[in-house]
Amino acid sequence: MFICQYSEGSWKLPKITKYEPFEVDPSLRVFHYGQAVFEGMKAYKDEEGRTWMFRPMENIKRFNISSKRLDIPSFPEDVFLSALEKLIALEKDWIQKGEGNALYIRPFVIATDNNIMANSSSAYKFMIICSPVQSYYSGSIKVKIEQHYSRSANGGYGYAKASGNYAGQFYPTKIAIEEGFQQIIWTDSEQHEYLEEAGTMNIFFRIHNTLITSPTSDRILDGITRNSIIALAKQKGIKAEERAIKLQEILEAHHKGTLKEIFGTGTAATITPVSTFGYQSNTYDLQEQQDSYANMFKQLITDIQYNRAEDSFGWRYLVK
């Protein structure tokens, strides 16, 4: 693991050590006030055994955007990238070749002052840990369109990859799971009229042959997979709209048969198709599409990630 501590206004000497526990004080600031930010990344192995990251600078930049909102000092981009490279180079033998296999990489930062003053910490611990993984979700999922709970507020920190955005999702998700779903589609906190984001994923709708996803905002994570799919869609000549999506529009499109697909996107699962969505007491099934966009984009992205296709956007990053 990689570790770097912040105190007295600066980041100290970073080091890579074996993965090991560390001592904390019960008054550790993050336990009480949740100043904590993370990223999720993956490294992939190609058929020749070379190891690749996918758009690492995007994660690094977002990490610092998240940190700013949580009043955590930014971590130097160059040190961050070099830490990733060194750590992955050390751990790359854990990565299996083949679709779905990867090294999951978790950079995170936590507030480490040892007192419970309700303000920003003066000390932080930045760490990167990693672990070999296979696909996060498998198959398609059933999602519930949430009508009571909310994930985030305008002016809040929903766009940040901060621990507190996850803490609030577990209880509503548990209720959804008890009702037979796997995830929630979050709606706006005002009227629950707009479809915004799914559990830990951004969400795309395909109506006819147009892709639609919510614009990023205070409330919505600026997903790197999301962004990549929009770019790939444009390259493929598929219309991709970033705009507010009314629940009513989706219900009507389903009724008319023009709602072809819904899928979630994120680093963990790349793309997860939705087979069924639930709204109030009804459930709505989606037919499998012969020309599934979810499958197509998953193929396009993983071909780039696993170095099986040309990388016209320059998204791959070779780990030496």
Add this chain to the structure above:
Amino acid sequence: MFICQYSEGSWKLPKITKYEPFEVDPSLRVFHYGQAVFEGMKAYKDEEGRTWMFRPMENIKRFNISSKRLDIPSFPEDVFLSALEKLIALEKDWIQKGEGNALYIRPFVIATDNNIMANSSSAYKFMIICSPVQSYYSGSIKVKIEQHYSRSANGGYGYAKASGNYAGQFYPTKIAIEEGFQQIIWTDSEQHEYLEEAGTMNIFFRIHNTLITSPTSDRILDGITRNSIIALAKQKGIKAEERAIKLQEILEAHHKGTLKEIFGTGTAATITPVSTFGYQSNTYDLQEQQDSYANMFKQLITDIQYNRAEDSFGWRYLVK
């Protein structure tokens, strides 16, 4: 400190140990997904040297209400109360007599699974730590009426005393401090039209001789000091309204000279008077009142807390 661990569906044997650090894994669930809830309480010493808590069952109940929203198992109320009593009895020599002196007590619970699965932890650590304190704030404060950032959403967990509610406040508060204020008055996330809560306190407005405070909701903490002041106001024959408060109403009342006082309430500071509030680029001063409600309620509450007055509500709790 008091410590009790949860695993395999139940709370294990609790114990009281010396205050000491403990080992954690870098993948400790709370570092990544913020499942953490706390309470803030105080124990007071009277002139005869006896030690008192103030409405401890209210904190215990709220702790479990917060935990439920964060999908954390509830902690048995009777064990909680007995833990508080035993720990305070051990630590009571640290408490000084006299106004403002107290033992600050911090019960908290954190998610302790050692992996970064994005769901509710199966293991938790419940702890109570404490420390002697004097008054948290002193004197009156300048507050900024926030017009961009938000603390919480409808359907969110703003009512819970959860770590993630504090993490998001530090950055906007830092901006306010740079502008010459000490705290923020949070407004609704939709139009920033309604005045809701201050930093770590509930907020009261006095127009003529009527007290007004926001009703509790998904977004607003059900403060115990808040609740106590409403009860005391009713006992004193002072009109206390729990209703939505429009910023515009407060600006107009200030203009007409009928806005007499604003004050924040919370365990840490009991009551903190506001001397000035800022809205957009203007600041609005409040005159000191001869018959200050802030002073009167602070006296009434601290007289009960320090056993200097009759306790007609039964709020005091003797620690034996």
